[in-house]
Amino acid sequence: MRKLNVLVAIVIAFALFAASPYLAAQQPPGLARAIDAQQRNNPALLSQPGIVGTGVGVNAQGIPVIRVYVETPGVGAPPNLENIPVERVVTGQVYAQCYQSECPRPVPLGVSTGHPDITAGTIAARVKDGSGNVYALSNNHVYANQNLAHINDPVLQPGAVDGGSAPTDTIGQLADFAPINFSGGNNQIDAAIALSSTELLQNVTFSGYKPTNTLAAASLGLSVKKEGRTTGVTFGQISEVNVTVVVCYAGFPLCTKSATFVNQFAVAGSFSAGGDSGSLIVTSAENNPVGLLFAGSSNRTIGNRIQDVLNYFNVSIDDGSGSQPPPGSIQLSVNGYKVKGVHRADLTWSGATSSNLDIYRNGSKITTTANDGFLTDVIGSRGNASYTYKVCEAGTATCSNEVTINF
Amino acid sequence: MKSPSTSDEAGPRAIEDVLNANRDALMATPGVVGVGIGEAGGRPCIKVFVVDNSSNLAAQVPSAVEGYAVVIEATGGFRAR
Numbered sequence: 253m254r255k256l257n258v259l260v261a262i263v264i265a266f267a268l269f270a271a272s273p274y275l276a277a278q279q280p281p282g283l284a285r286a287i288d289a290q291q292r293n294n295p296a297l298l299s300q301p302g303i304v305g306t307g308v309g310v311n312a313q314g315i316p317v318i319r320v321y322v323e324t325p326g327v328g329a330p331p332n333l334e335n336i337p338v339e340r341v342v343t344g345q346v347y348a349q350c351y352q353s354e355c356p357r358p359v360p361l362g363v364s365t366g367h368p369d370i371t372a373g374t375i376a377a378r379v380k381d382g383s384g385n386v387y388a389l390s391n392n393h394v395y396a397n398q399n400l401a402h403i404n405d406p407v408l409q410p411g412a413v414d415g416g417s418a419p420t421d422t423i424g425q426l427a428d429f430a431p432i433n434f435s436g437g438n439n440q441i442d443a444a445i446a447l448s449s450t451e452l453l454q455n456v457t458f459s460g461y462k463p464t465n466t467l468a469a470a471s472l473g474l475s476v477k478k479e480g481r482t483t484g485v486t487f488g489q490i491s492e493v494n495v496t497v498v499v500c501y502a503g504f505p506l507c508t509k510s511a512t513f514v515n516q517f518a519v520a521g522s523f524s525a526g527g528d529s530g531s532l533i534v535t536s537a538e539n540n541p542v543g544l545l546f547a548g549s550s551n552r553t554i555g556n557r558i559q560d561v562l563n564y565f566n567v568s569i570d571d572g573s574g575s576q577p578p579p580g581s582i583q584l585s586v587n588g589y590k591v592k593g594v595h596r597a598d599l600t601w602s603g604a605t606s607s608n609l610d611i612y613r614n615g616s617k618i619t620t621t622a623n624d625g626f627l628t629d630v631i632g633s634r635g636n637a638s639y640t641y642k643v644c645e646a647g648t649a650t651c652s653n654e655v656t657i658n659f
Numbered sequence: 660m661k662s663p664s665t666s667d668e669a670g671p672r673a674i675e676d677v678l679n680a681n682r683d684a685l686m687a688t689p690g691v692v693g694v695g696i697g698e699a700g701g702r703p704c705i706k707v708f709v710v711d712n713s714s715n716l717a718a719q720v721p722s723a724v725e726g727y728a729v730v731i732e733a734t735g736g737f738r739a740r
Contacts, residue, residue: 373740546739
């Protein structure tokens with residue numbers, strides 16, 4: 253449905269272009285003919301698997317061309333249509349923006365989210381704990397409704413004001429939050445985490461950048477950016493550090509509920525707006541996390557220091573490392589058994605990339621075999637014995653784990 | 660902190676220490692919603708965030724503290740976003 257809307261939009265845009273007398277006067281010769289050809293061929297083109305859109309443009313020589321947008325490099329397109337040259341453009345799947353609507357799962361960072369009882373905020377990051385659990389990070393006032401939510405409450409994508417409701421749009425359950433002191437005491441973070449999964453949550457923003465696991469300290473003049481539900485990707489500079497600030501949480505314009513925050517930093521200018529709460533502030537060049545956006549005024553945005561947030565929950569930014577075996581790592585398992593009292597071992601492995609593997613038993617190479625994932629070693633001994641196996645990519649030191657079996 | 664011997668040997672206090680020492684008094688001034696460390700003319704300064712410039716804050720806030728300029732910024736009130 254989403255894909256269809258985009259296609260319709262592209263077709264309509266070019267139809268309007270063609271119909272406009274003002275633009276027509278400036279068109280290169282033949283552009284109208286290219287648009288006619290595009291429209292006649294659209295139904296056939298768009299019915300082919302892997303073709304996600306079409307457009308009309310001019311090539312480097314100024315000649316009108318039909319552009320065919322394809323999902324993968326393997327998808328073909330005719331070299332020309334009605335004598336109009338065709339250019340193939342690999343665009344990938346085309347999705348509508350989902351900053352303020354439902355995103356395909358797993359959802360990206362930087363888009364609408366929230367507890368069902370609040371309007372909407374932004375997903376900052378995917379974070380992980382020492383046990384491998386992954387969480388969505390946002391503000392207390394986004395995921396824990398200013399201390400009022402209960403652990404295990406659902407969190408939604410999109411947030412309620414953007415049409416999200418449980419259980420259809422649930423991407424996690426509230427796991428922990430830093431309570432906000434509204435009674436005059438000092439706060440350092442407005443943060444909460446919701447237990448999620450890699451099936452439901454990506455570690456890349458909607459626009460396509462991935463926050464790193466290398467944190468950057470907030471310093472004066474540092475160039476930063478954020479991606480958020482309301483204002484998307486914006487850039488700014490840190491204008492103040494060591495900030496103490498009073499933040500209003502209810503009763504605008506006459507505030508009825510406020511909290512004091514210390515050790516904050518400020519970004520000057522129009523960096524954020526309501527609904528961007530929970531955005532991760534990162535360095536603009538390296539995507540290194542700096543802070544968690546949670547408040548602002550007409551010309552300042554306030555962030556918690558990200559290190560304080562991650563320390564509170566004892567989590568780290570999940571940049572994807574460590575969640576999969578590193579390239580080249582080979583997983584070996586061995587099952588030992590006897591046939592008429594004689595020892596045998598079935599070896600199975602995965603993750604090897606070479607065509608042949610060296611098989612080692614007790615440190616000595618016993619054979620080189622095809623990388624088909626399976627080998628039976630007929631050891632030929634009887635009685636009590638212990639055998640330690642590993643498999644290595646042939647002629648290299650790239651080896652599996654060692655597995656010992658005992659008889 | 661105020662001991663003459665240490666301050667003589669250490670020279671001027673770091674701006675972080677000066678801000679900490681003056682933070683509560685500045686925050687207690689009506690119209691002040693925040694304080695922090697910024698830069699003015701290439702030098703570190705103490706920033707004071709105020710709701711607006713209409714109140715007569717300049718008279719209530721010193722223009723410098725322990726050698727660091729105090730710069731008033733009209734930021735408006737802060738809200739959770």
